[in-house]
Amino acid sequence: MTSAPRITVAPNGARLQKSGHPAVPISGDELARTARACLAAGADAIHLHVRDDNGRHSLDPERYREAIGAVERAAPDMAIQITTEAAGRYEVADQLHLIATLKPAAASVAVREMARAPNLAARLYATAMDQNTQVQHILYDRSCVDQLQRWYADGTVCASQRDAILVLGQYAPPRAGDPAELPPLLQAATTADLRITVCAFGAGEQNCLIRAHQLGCALRIGFENNRVAPDGTIWSDNAQAVRALRTALVHQGKGCAA
Template structure:
């Protein structure tokens, strides 16, 4: 069996340091945390930028600073920028990080395939927006990180693939446990994976206390996992042990060892995703 992908989502749009002091907020904190987790085996970094006040931002100059800081010490790690529309509804805002170039150009960018509800907020992704973002990624030579929360999103990915908008190899993050979408059960995951385009790679991540269950399913049956404080701030379901990103990376590597699975290195992951070596 090939090695697994370890995708780290260190910050997200929602967590603050009032919620947990371990959430990296400033560019320097994000850089430091990502470097530490890359040393521990994280091979994809799913980045959300924050502004000077700690609020989410789409600004490419902030992304540039974070990417440069990470690549200074870890040039081969796969960099994925978030194109989330939860705070920024316009195409110009959402697409801005795609226009970084040279050594600052991201390898991947997130693409959520449809609109949905979270526990308290909505994520609006119109068909036109999804397609425009996908087309811009294709023009820029950036691979989509296809984020799916239910089978309808997978169906739309297949539709875009059939239309030639997104090209193989397709890399999916299957995100389970959100209250309004698929749950972290073998049945829900099985239905979703059975609908993936042939030859797809998929990693499993869990929202909230579903993280460890979803990660276990990804380790056993998938191509890898997504972990990080974006998805959950705790190490336990009872919320008594605050987590750090490095603890989550270490734990999922230990869990993989119990299942006799190993993780790929950055260059192997780049080959799996059809990405050129960096530099």
């Protein structure tokens, strides 16, 4: 039997508002409550986005400190990863500033975004290495994998920074993830000797993640990518999505009960 997977919950993302789902966590207190509920449901880690006073995506280090502190108090056993997502608002210099100022334990970094300023990207990766921030490379397609391979070869990315997340489907224009996308992308990533997590957009999210687990990957689920259950109903909250994934894996004989 395949061992129980590591599950990260991504509860809010950069864009989702209360108008899109009333249970999306926006404030630090809401993120903390979500973290506690998702930990109880079977998640091991949380992927954090923070928002400004108008609910817009933010890379403000102080807002991250507040949110991280709230989550640590509410769910002390849950690992915390921040995002450096640009979301059309930030440049690589802003992303570097966040990493250097906050010194987070873990952060996701999109190869596609870093390619906008390779020299600053090299500084970001080196800074993360020096301060023991675990970088997770966001890979959307084969071109991202190829770029990461080139950066390993020329030293832009440190050789030990081997964590990555493969994204199935896309946000805009909307395209749901399909389990058939995973094998070729995973094969390309395997040649780079990467430790792989998988997330997926749309109502096929759970099927994509079950397939990813069968192929030995860690999993990420949550409202950042999807709010629709396999039967077409809407998840009541992130914890319900986490719990349903754990249950599905047990049913498949591919996981252990939380």
